[in-house]
Amino acid sequence: MADHDLRHLPSPFLTLDIPDEAGTRRLANELAVVLRAGDTVCLSGDLGAGKSTFARALLRTFAGDPELEVPSPTFTLVQTYAFSRFDLSHFDLYRLEEPEELEELGLDDLLETGAALIEWPEKAQDLLPETALWIQITQRSEETGERIFSFHSDAPGWQGRVAQSFEIRAFLQKTDFRDAERRFLAGDASLRTFETVISGGRSAVLMRWPFHDDAVPQAVRAYMDKVHLARDCRSVVAIGTELRKRGFGAPEILASDLEKGLILATDLGSETIVRDGKPVPERYHAAIGVLAAMHGQTWPKTVLLDSGGSYEVPDYSTEALIAEASLFVEWYVPHVSGRALDEDARAGFEALWRQVLDAISGAQRGWVLRDFHSPNLLWQEGARGTDRIGLIDFQDTVFGPVAYDVASLTLDARTDMSEDLEMELLGAYVSARESQASNFDRAEFSKAYAVMAAQRISKILGIFVRLAKRDGKPAYLAHLPRLAGYLERVLDRPSVPDLKDWYARFLP
The missing domain is CATH 3.90.1200.10 (Aminoglycoside phosphotransferase (APH), C-terminal lobe)
Structure with a gap:
């Protein structure tokens, strides 16, 4: 689609010049680790812009399988993949004749337990969730694979999540895992999230644990204080390091940024x-x-x-x-x-x-x-x-x-x-x-x-x-x-x- 078709969207909160197809796959990796059930990601751009390349890379990240077969859903309109984390549905609406047909594809039901990647989302007009993230992809060079990615959304959370993901990549670039593939590992009831990062046959575990009082309800904060639950990753560094010094099997800390709540540790x-x-x-x-x-x-x-x-x-x-x-x-x-x-x-x-x-x-x-x-x-x-x-x-x-x-x-x-x-x-x-x-x-x-x-x-x-x-x-x-x-x-x-x-x- 042309740029003028995005006039209903807010201004982009992030624009990236991605030099090649490897960079496109890396960008899909950065988004995959912060995706949540209920999310809708709309991939917009002309034919050949790279929508399918991006969607395929994201699905393969979810599967943890770089060879995962990801056929285009051009004729079936939707293909749903069952993953252990949550289901991911890949839509291609190019052949959608009427926007109302989207209801027959069951998008709302799919979003109750999973997330959706949608190519040609403009075909659905106003039937897509207002909370969707729209990514406009513009191809600059067919020969090199250079593309421009513009991220649009005024829904709460998207800008912060994308920024967090890039913050983690910037942290990893200062370590031996600078080019690592990232895979979501776990998220618990607190603000902590965990990833497995893989590079050159080695793996490590990355924990992100920022503590922001405004992100925790007052009653929860009061309970945490009363029962002495840790609020930030300093406890992980202190306890883990002391355990290792005394010969016990806590993970070795490979790198940390305590101010940003980031710790990279050995994978046990x-x-x-x-x-x-x-x-x-x-x-x-x-x-x-x-x-x-x-x-x-x-x-x-x-x-x-x-x-x-x-x-x-x-x-x-x-x-x-x-x-x-x-x-x-x-x-x-x-x-x-x-x-x-x-x-x-x-x-x-x-x-x-x-x-x-x-x-x-x-x-x-x-x-x-x-x-x-x-x-x-x-x-x-x-x-x-x-x-x-x-x-x-x-x-x-x-x-x-x-x-x-x-x-x-x-x-x-x-x-x-x-x-x-x-x-x-x-x-x-x-x-x-x-x-x-x-x-x-x-x-x-x-x-x-x-x-x-x-x-x-x-x-x-x-x-x-x-x-x-x-x-x-x-x-x-x-x-x-x-x-x-x-x-x-x-x-x-x-x-x-x-x-x-x-x-x-x-x-x-």
Whole structure:
């Protein structure tokens, strides 16, 4: 189409001169990593401008397959690709006779769960989402493949997302991964996103974690502060570097820009300590060995950063532990009972937890990585000792009862842990600790373990219901029966009789 057909669009917020076809593929890569379900990207330009080249490169990035067959949907009008991240639908509207035909192609339905790339979008006139990103492509040289790309959108977010992607590329250009292919790896409930970057047969993991108070609701900020959740990537650098210095398997940091929230680290792979959804005992024993080795050391409250300054590891305070456990009352109890508890019951719950936590105040304290379970424990095939376990997702490390991490592992929220395996791992842990220190108090540890297990399970039950109901992630509800079984198992033990009585009264 000619430029005058874009008069209804806002002025471009970005215009790029791309010198060759390799640059076009690179640009498609930059956009692919920030694409989200629900997005519409309109590719506009004359015949031969490079719309299909760009769309094909973006689809191949999604697939992680540079040889993916991407036929033109000129005759079918739409081709949908099912990817693990989300579905991506490729439209070619050149043969669209009436704009209303777009409704028959089901664009609205496709956008509920996926994203759309649309060539010849002007054929649909005003039927496309107002939030679409329009990219005008103008070919300057057929011989070299030089093209001009103009980005148009006044929808909230697009300009920021595109800028973020280019900011990451600028960061990578200062590293050994300057020409890397980028692939979306993960995004969590916070502001963090992760990419795998690949260059010359090597791979690394890039994390982007800026913290902006205005991007986080006040209630969420208050909760983060209360339970001591980290706000920026300084915690990753501090905790990870200290772990590595002491011989534990945190990723090596290859480059960082703490002001922009960017960290490039070694890629520890994706194989965890479970196989086919089931725990692998050998790997869990290796993981419990890591905890025993960690708990045999004294860990600092203040960590000096190599770049200067320091990081303070927050205390896992009684208030924080109670606030987390209270998610059980706030979210899980109403979910299973159909009613919220009154203020007296809530106050009784908090008072009871304060009493129970006070009873284990003498338990060993140290670094608590906080999510020491299968998704964050990466199996390093061929390694030995503690090197067999790669550690990730430790940014929220606190200084508290070390039994918490033991319970995180032995009562893994993401896989079924039999009581036999739980007891086997606990026995291995206690044996290792007793061999390290003659004054290790088995009884004190057992009591702290029961309390921390009940606290963590209560918290996770609340979090999983919250993720399902508040955040629209119902898949987490599938884990509830497992966790409820763990809770029943723990409350049947003699260390927590008062907790057992309260839970028995207020749960169906």
